[in-house]
Every structure is written in C-alpha cells, then in structure tokens.
Amino acid sequence: MSRLNFAVMAIVAILVTFTQPVQAQNFTKTVRDAVIASVKEKTGRTLVINGELSFSMQPSPQMSATQVVLSNPEGFGDTAFITMDQIDITFDFGSALIGNFNINGFVMEKPVINLLVDKSGANNWTFGAKALQAGVFEISNGVVKYSNAQNATEYEFADVNLKISAASQSDPLEITGAVNWKGEKMTLASSFTTLELLNKGEDARIDIKLVSKQFSADFSGNLLQQKSSLKLTKAKLQADGMTAIGNVTYKYGKKRPYIFANFKLDRLNLTRYLGIGSRKAAGWSKQKIDFSRLLSLDGEFNLSVDVVQYDKIKTGAATLTAKLKRGVLKVNMPRLALYSGTAKLKLSVDGRKPRAAVAFSGNIRNVKTLSFLLDAADIRKISGRANIGFNLAAGGRSQYAFMQTLRGSTDFNFRKGALLGVNIGRILRSIKKGKTSGFARGGKTPFGTFRAKFRFRKGVGTNKNLRMSGGEVLITGGGKVRMPPRTLSFRVNPSLVGKSGISVLGINVPIIITGPWANPQVYPDLPGFLDAPEIALKGLATVGKSGIKGVVGVVETVTSPIGNIIKAPFKKLF
Numbered sequence: 001m002s003r004l005n006f007a008v009m010a011i012v013a014i015l016v017t018f019t020q021p022v023q024a025q026n027f028t029k030t031v032r033d034a035v036i037a038s039v040k041e042k043t044g045r046t047l048v049i050n051g052e053l054s055f056s057m058q059p060s061p062q063m064s065a066t067q068v069v070l071s072n073p074e075g076f077g078d079t080a081f082i083t084m085d086q087i088d089i090t091f092d093f094g095s096a097l098i099g100n101f102n103i104n105g106f107v108m109e110k111p112v113i114n115l116l117v118d119k120s121g122a123n124n125w126t127f128g129a130k131a132l133q134a135g136v137f138e139i140s141n142g143v144v145k146y147s148n149a150q151n152a153t154e155y156e157f158a159d160v161n162l163k164i165s166a167a168s169q170s171d172p173l174e175i176t177g178a179v180n181w182k183g184e185k186m187t188l189a190s191s192f193t194t195l196e197l198l199n200k201g202e203d204a205r206i207d208i209k210l211v212s213k214q215f216s217a218d219f220s221g222n223l224l225q226q227k228s229s230l231k232l233t234k235a236k237l238q239a240d241g242m243t244a245i246g247n248v249t250y251k252y253g254k255k256r257p258y259i260f261a262n263f264k265l266d267r268l269n270l271t272r273y274l275g276i277g278s279r280k281a282a283g284w285s286k287q288k289i290d291f292s293r294l295l296s297l298d299g300e301f302n303l304s305v306d307v308v309q310y311d312k313i314k315t316g317a318a319t320l321t322a323k324l325k326r327g328v329l330k331v332n333m334p335r336l337a338l339y340s341g342t343a344k345l346k347l348s349v350d351g352r353k354p355r356a357a358v359a360f361s362g363n364i365r366n367v368k369t370l371s372f373l374l375d376a377a378d379i380r381k382i383s384g385r386a387n388i389g390f391n392l393a394a395g396g397r398s399q400y401a402f403m404q405t406l407r408g409s410t411d412f413n414f415r416k417g418a419l420l421g422v423n424i425g426r427i428l429r430s431i432k433k434g435k436t437s438g439f440a441r442g443g444k445t446p447f448g449t450f451r452a453k454f455r456f457r458k459g460v461g462t463n464k465n466l467r468m469s470g471g472e473v474l475i476t477g478g479g480k481v482r483m484p485p486r487t488l489s490f491r492v493n494p495s496l497v498g499k500s501g502i503s504v505l506g507i508n509v510p511i512i513i514t515g516p517w518a519n520p521q522v523y524p525d526l527p528g529f530l531d532a533p534e535i536a537l538k539g540l541a542t543v544g545k546s547g548i549k550g551v552v553g554v555v556e557t558v559t560s561p562i563g564n565i566i567k568a569p570f571k572k573l574f
Helices: 003-018 021-043 093-097 195-200 369-377 399-404 424-432 526-530 533-539 545-558 563-571
Strands: 047-049 053-056 062-070 082-091 103-109 112-117 135-148 153-166 173-181 184-192 204-212 216-225 229-239 242-251 258-265 298-305 308-310 318-325 328-338 341-350 356-368 382-396 407-420 444-457 460-469 473-482 487-496 511-516 521-524
Touching: 021 047, 021 053, 021 062, 082 135, 328 356, 356 369, 369 382, 369 407, 382 399, 382 444, 424 473, 424 487, 424 521, 444 473, 460 487, 473 511
Parallel strands: 103 135, 112 135, 258 298
Antiparallel strands: 047 062, 053 062, 062 082, 082 103, 082 112, 135 153, 153 173, 173 184, 184 204, 204 216, 216 229, 229 242, 242 258, 298 318, 318 328, 328 341, 341 356, 356 382, 382 407, 407 444, 444 460, 460 473, 473 487, 487 511, 511 521
C-alpha cells in the first residue's frame, strides 16, 4: 500500500470509527466477527472475546481485546488451549474495511497455554500449515503448562516471554526470548528456514541456542515433520564443551515418545549429569539422583565417542549402544580405550521405582594401575599393569546408597608393579636384626604378580586369597574393604624369599594394613608374632647372639602374667 493510499484509509478509519457512533458499532462487530472467522479458518479453533474491543492507529492499525479464550480441539475436554488477559492484534486496516481481516501480528499479555497429550498420543498444539503465516507474534509474561496422559508427566514454564517472527513466507521463522523452568531462567534464540518450506512439509533448516546458568547448547540440523514423527538430519549439537554430529528421529505417536539417535561425539562428560562422590574419606555423595526421567520416553542410541570423562577418569575412544524401554536403561560399551589398556563394560539402570536398581559388569585389560586408581579413587599405593573383572549390583537413590548396598564380585590381577610407600622387605630385614621399633617410612615393595578376589555384600568386600609374589617378598593373606567410609583392613603374612622362592628369613611376621584406602597405615603385628614364641625362637636360631638374646627377653615377658598388657604398645610402631 502506498503512503498516499494508507493516509486516505487512515482518514476514512478515523471518520468511520470515531465520528459516527452507529457505524463504529457496526465496524467493531464486523472486526470481531472477522477476527473470530480468521482464527477459525487458520486454526480450526474457536476464539471467544469476553471483554472489550478497542482500536488504535498508532504506531500501526491495532485492535485490543480483553479476557480472550482459544479453545482446544475436540477430545481434549473443556480446558481452554489458551486464556489471556489481553491480546493486541495488528492488521491490514484497508483489507479489514472490505471484510478481509489479515492479521500481521499480535501480543498476548499474561497468557496461560495448556499443552496436552492424550492417552492415544495425540496433541493439542498441531494447527496445520495455514496457521503459519508472516508477521510478528509475541507472548508476554506467560505460563506454559505441559501434561502427558500417557506417562503422567507434567511440566510448567513460568515467565514466558517469546517473540515469533517472519517478515514473509520466503524469510526465516525466528523465535527468541526467555522462560523460567524450576526457578532457572533460560534464554532461547532459534531460526527455521522459510515458512514456505514449513507449510509444504519439506525439510527446513533449524538453528537453536539455549543458555541458562547451568546449561548452554547450540543445536542445528535439517528438520522434516511427518505425520507422527520429527526427523532431524545432519544435526550438530554443541553443549557443555561437547560436540555431537548425527541424525535423530523423534516419534510422538506412541504411548511414550520414542527417540532413535545415531551420533558421533568428540567427548562425553558424565560428571555434570551423574555427579561425583566426595574426595574425602568421609564418603560418597548423598545427593539424590532422579531416575524418574527414564520413564518419560523410550529410545535407542548409537554413539561413538573420542573421549569419555567421569570426574577425574578420562578414557580414549569408545563405542556405545543404549536402549531405553519402560524406564529400564541398558548400555553396552563393547570397546573402550582406558589408560593404555582396553575395557568392555555393561550397565543397566532400572528407574521404574524411586529406589533405582543398578548393575555394572565388565572386563578391564592391561591398564596402567597407578594412573587409573589415582583418578578413580585417589589411591596412590600400587603401580604396574592390571586386569580387572567385575560383576556388581546396587540399589538406592544416591551414590552413597549404591556403595552401601553394593553386592557382587571383583577380581584384581596386577603384574610387574610395586606397593608404594612401604618397603616390606626392609621391615622384615630390620626385624631379623632384632629391631622392634622405628621402622622407616617410604620406599616400595616390588612384585611380579599380585592378585585378590573380593565378594561384596552390603557394601563390604571380603577377600580370603590375596597373594603377591615375584619379588623379594612373598605375601599372602586377606581382609575387607568397606565402601561407604572408603576404608580397608587387611592382615597379610609376608616373608623374604630368595630367587628360588624359598623363604630365607625363617620367620613369619604378620603385617597390618588399615585405615583410609587413600592413605592406610602399614605396620608389623608383633603381638600376633609373639602369640607363638616357640616358633619364633626356632626361626631365629640363626639370627645371631644379639638377636636370640633380644627375643628370649621378649618371650620371657610374654609368658609372664602381664605379657598380654605389654603386647599392646607394639600394635602401632609408626
């Protein structure tokens, strides 16, 4: 419309609307009927205006209506699709004068929008292609409620402020604004390729950026909407420092939405989503983990990842397949590069009840022990290479609960390494010389093989077959590992051996290993040694005059009435 024609029409509008009351009333009724008819034609819904209508020519032709209700489609009950305090509609004034009401845009003030999915999977927000038209459409201070009758899930977004705009059918559709979800503000900036392509049901390019205090993501791809599904091809997702490229299919006609995804990721950081346990000896995280989200959809996911990270643990390349059905998630990682070794892992999570059931099994081969245990549990006491097998299960709502209920078995097999922070051979040689206190800290105890199997029950792992050999010290014994407090208590029997593996000391002095597993105490159990003084005397017969003299004095003490009292100070030699 030229500026001259627009000016003429504006003058006519003013004359018609404000100088002739009868004609103004007729015009108001005409506009009301035209708006209702236009909405019915484009959406199939009924628009009810319970309040007043008013008109303005500044800054452009505009109609305002209060107390407005837009109905739901049939089958969704009496709840309105949208109720709003006020709507301001801009329109082509010239066309309206001849009965053709074309909406250029609107602003909904304080709307409440109810998004519903019924038990059959049908939704109430599909309007059809005619509803997509050029213009500027805004939601101001709104509330969006989502309710799914299939899985009894409900969400609510508050403080919804969105702007939806497209200059023409051949221009991109853009959506920008912000919403508040669970007390956290999220901003949105998105763009879809032309309305024309969307209206035709053809592929449309989509770009979305979401930002919140806790989350930031960029998402793009080619979107194709079909009867009961959305397909996104050549998709690219960037979130939390991760980049994923692949394809996604979202089917919403089922009892639960179904997602099939095939992605390649440069990295997958699980720390943000699973949380971490405390690094202190006090225990693991007691923060509740919500597994109920597993009930909200079904799906199948195929992923290849360059790096997987959880807390300080970092892996190499991995392949992963996951299936989620009726609240049960099953994950399979057939190959994972791990600390210069490899791993095969399986995980299942049953989230159908608040107290989730978790099972974890797999095999780890040839990993660098020191680096792996340091990152996994702050354990710095063993080096070498390791093979580890495990089949574990637990239940609960937090990491602490999982550790407290841990059950199953593990098999540790270390080789060509050393126990760090203690030289057991040096301690045994000192005892051979008659020394009973002041043992030096530090050093290491080399071994060729070191194996221990554990059986876990209620968070306590019991071992009865620990064996370390292949160095100057042979160690056998057993003990327990307690998971929630991260402590251990072992009693082992070391002895010095020659190259042939035969004992060269002739004495067995038990060693106690106890305390936090990150920094346990290690000391000889001399009271235990003194429980059998006659064996000790026989073993020390070749030690030397001073050694025998010292032991004889000790034996005399033990056989005295107060011997048991004197034993106690030897329990903690350093």
